[in-house]
Amino acid sequence: MFSEQAAPTAQGLLSPPSAEPPTFCRVPVSGYSDCSQPFQLGQRSFCRQYAHIYAVRLAGMRPGLEQRARSRWGEDIVLQKLSELQAGEKCCVVGTLFKAMELQPSILQEISEEHNLVPQPPLPKYIQASDELFLEDELQRIKLEGAIDLQRLVTGTILAVYGCEQEDGRFLVEDHCFAGLPPPLPWAGPSSDRFVLLASGLGLGSVSGETLLSTQLLVDVVTGQLGAEGEQSCAAHITRVILAGNLLSQNTQSRDTINKAKYLTKKTQAASVEAVKMLDEILLQLCTSVPVDVMPGEFDPTNYTLPQQPLHRCMLPLASAYATLRLVTNPYQASLDGVRFLGTSGQNISDIFKYSSMDDYLEILEWTLLAGHMSPTAPDTLGCYPFYKLDPFILTECPHVYFCGNAPHFQSKLLQGKEGQRVLLVTVPDFSATQTACLVNLRNLTCQPITFSGFGADSED
Amino acid sequence: PRRRRRGPGRPPGRLKDKKDKDKKDKVQVKLRDCPRAPSQPPLDPALLEMLRRFDLSWEYGPCTGEHPRLSRLSRWRRAPPDPPLSPRCPAGITRLQRWERAQELGLSPPGPIRDALLEHRDNPDVTYRWVWVGGTG
Numbered sequence: 001m002f003s004e005q006a007a008p009t010a011q012g013l014l015s016p017p018s019a020e021p022p023t024f025c026r027v028p029v030s031g032y033s034d035c036s037q038p039f040q041l042g043q044r045s046f047c048r049q050y051a052h053i054y055a056v057r058l059a060g061m062r063p064g065l066e067q068r069a070r071s072r073w074g075e076d077i078v079l080q081k082l083s084e085l086q087a088g089e090k091c092c093v094v095g096t097l098f099k100a101m102e103l104q105p106s107i108l109q110e111i112s113e114e115h116n117l118v119p120q121p122p123l124p125k126y127i128q129a130s131d132e133l134f135l136e137d138e139l140q141r142i143k144l145e146g147a148i149d150l151q152r153l154v155t156g157t158i159l160a161v162y163g164c165e166q167e168d169g170r171f172l173v174e175d176h177c178f179a180g181l182p183p184p185l186p187w188a189g190p191s192s193d194r195f196v197l198l199a200s201g202l203g204l205g206s207v208s209g210e211t212l213l214s215t216q217l218l219v220d221v222v223t224g225q226l227g228a229e230g231e232q233s234c235a236a237h238i239t240r241v242i243l244a245g246n247l248l249s250q251n252t253q254s255r256d257t258i259n260k261a262k263y264l265t266k267k268t269q270a271a272s273v274e275a276v277k278m279l280d281e282i283l284l285q286l287c288t289s290v291p292v293d294v295m296p297g298e299f300d301p302t303n304y305t306l307p308q309q310p311l312h313r314c315m316l317p318l319a320s321a322y323a324t325l326r327l328v329t330n331p332y333q334a335s336l337d338g339v340r341f342l343g344t345s346g347q348n349i350s351d352i353f354k355y356s357s358m359d360d361y362l363e364i365l366e367w368t369l370l371a372g373h374m375s376p377t378a379p380d381t382l383g384c385y386p387f388y389k390l391d392p393f394i395l396t397e398c399p400h401v402y403f404c405g406n407a408p409h410f411q412s413k414l415l416q417g418k419e420g421q422r423v424l425l426v427t428v429p430d431f432s433a434t435q436t437a438c439l440v441n442l443r444n445l446t447c448q449p450i451t452f453s454g455f456g457a458d459s460e461d
Numbered sequence: 462p463r464r465r466r467r468g469p470g471r472p473p474g475r476l477k478d479k480k481d482k483d484k485k486d487k488v489q490v491k492l493r494d495c496p497r498a499p500s501q502p503p504l505d506p507a508l509l510e511m512l513r514r515f516d517l518s519w520e521y522g523p524c525t526g527e528h529p530r531l532s533r534l535s536r537w538r539r540a541p542p543d544p545p546l547s548p549r550c551p552a553g554i555t556r557l558q559r560w561e562r563a564q565e566l567g568l569s570p571p572g573p574i575r576d577a578l579l580e581h582r583d584n585p586d587v588t589y590r591w592v593w594v595g596g597t598g
Contacts (some may be wrong), residue, residue, distance in 0.1 A: 139519060
């Protein structure tokens with residue numbers, strides 16, 4: 001699509017250069033507003049328990065779920081709390097799911113010396129057939145069984161179940177429902193083609209330098225230094241670049257220096273120092289030409305718990321001199337030209353992947369949108385800040401573009417909702433593994449991958 | 462003989478004070494009262510009872526957050542070390558934060574509680590949840 005638009009209008013690569021070298025102006029930035037204030041933590045205090053975040057999650061999502069339950073199972077259904085349940089009576093209960101998994105890594109088991117157990121190695125998936133599902137509300141919990149897909153669900157999801165309590169104290173589920181798609185946002189997108197480039201997992205600082213050429217090609221395409229005039233004029237329609245996490249490679253997290261004696265590691269430099277310098281140079285090239293939003297990821301030098309705070313600008317001295325560089329949080333929400341973007345660097349999706357039977361990243365992304373919560377497994381298995389007033393991961397409005405970074409492949413889907421919601425779901429692939437980035441067209445909410453490779457067939461589209 | 466320098470902080474040794482040395486080495490078990498401005502009047506027990514009932518009512522959300530000084534006192538046999546815990550790091554949430562959260566979630570917490578909390582906001586017995594710190598702690 002990108003090159004096809006270019007081909008009919010301009011000269012190709014093997015034609016003599018035009019007399020006057022043409023200049024292409026990048027489309028001006030209009031209507032950018034950053035909406036990630038709920039993810040920016042000011043003063044942080046960790047002296048709090050996680051009971052608060054679960055309580056506000058349930059209290060915040062309960063009204064919407066009760067409304068959904070009534071519209072699905074009838075206006076006259078009985079909504080009850082677990083403490084009011086009577087055996088044999090059909091009713092609907094809203095609560096938080098808890099999945100008891102035997103294989104779930106437990107720090108208590110790992111440090112328990114009397115068992116003399118070797119801590120289990122990290123597994124790709126921790127699900128087992130013997131897992132059990134419990135529904136918890138403010139006071140009690142009850143075991144669930146019946147028409148509920150145990151393997152698919154994860155801890156921390158808020159849902160409504162319809163069924164009745166059995167004599168043995170278990171709840172037999174006949175049907176269940178989630179919060180559903182959030183209410184839609186008004187559409188105010190641009191009328192001409194405007195592109196946003198989504199890339200993630202640049203993986204700088206890795207041992208092999210194979211992706212450096214692809215990264216440089218990516219930068220050259222965006223800054224208009226590659227391709228004939230046709231491609232360059234198309235590249236001028238890219239209004240923004242969003243780098244969704246994992247700018248540094250996992251190799252930069254050298255854990256072995258922690259265990260070594262201090263005198264051995266005194267003169268060694270952390271691997272991330274060189275990698276951040278490389279990142280600074282790449283960002284400098286990009287920032288001179290296009291606004292860039294940089295989100296931190298799992299291996300980047302920022303805090304571990306979600307929401308990850310922006311990288312500090314002192315690490316990027318060359319690039320932060322430009323106002324086009326924006327260091328943003330993970331998750332990130334912004335309104336670009338009237339189109340609302342919401343996305344993460346992929347930690348929430350990969351955590352759900354580990355504890356659920358769902359295999360497809362796009363399926364998990366869609367499921368989080370339908371469940372109304374970006375990351376239900378936080379804080380159980382994914383580190384999270386102990387919020388107490390409100391849970392910022394609850395989806396209150398339906399974004400137009402919902403993405404997650406560092407996925408194994410590129411996938412995209414346009415989801416249509418009953419209330420007129422239109423969401424483009426994009427799983428941005430890991431650039432260091434796939435050399436693929438995504439171009440989102442804001443006019444018609446379509447997405448295409450763009451792959452870069454050093455040798456081989458075509459390098460674009 | 463060369464005069465040995467004693468370390469800093471040690472008083473010049475004098476033979477006459479030797480009898481006091483034994484008493485100084487013993488552990489001073491001195492539980493300090495919760496540091497409070499002496500001019501504050503003692504609180505109305507009915508008010509404390511109302512606040513305690515607010516803490517224990519589950520409808521307004523979880524209540525964690527003991528007074529940072531009291532919770533530390535229970536673990537110390539000696540006097541707690543100075544300086545006291547930074548006021549910017551409370552353990553859990555204060556009663557006022559819990560009240561305001563309940564208000565924002567639409568759980569309609571009773572108004573008189575907020576008035577009482579604001580009126581006595583400088584009294585740590587009112588601000589934080591009261592916890593029984595008995596036993597070995």
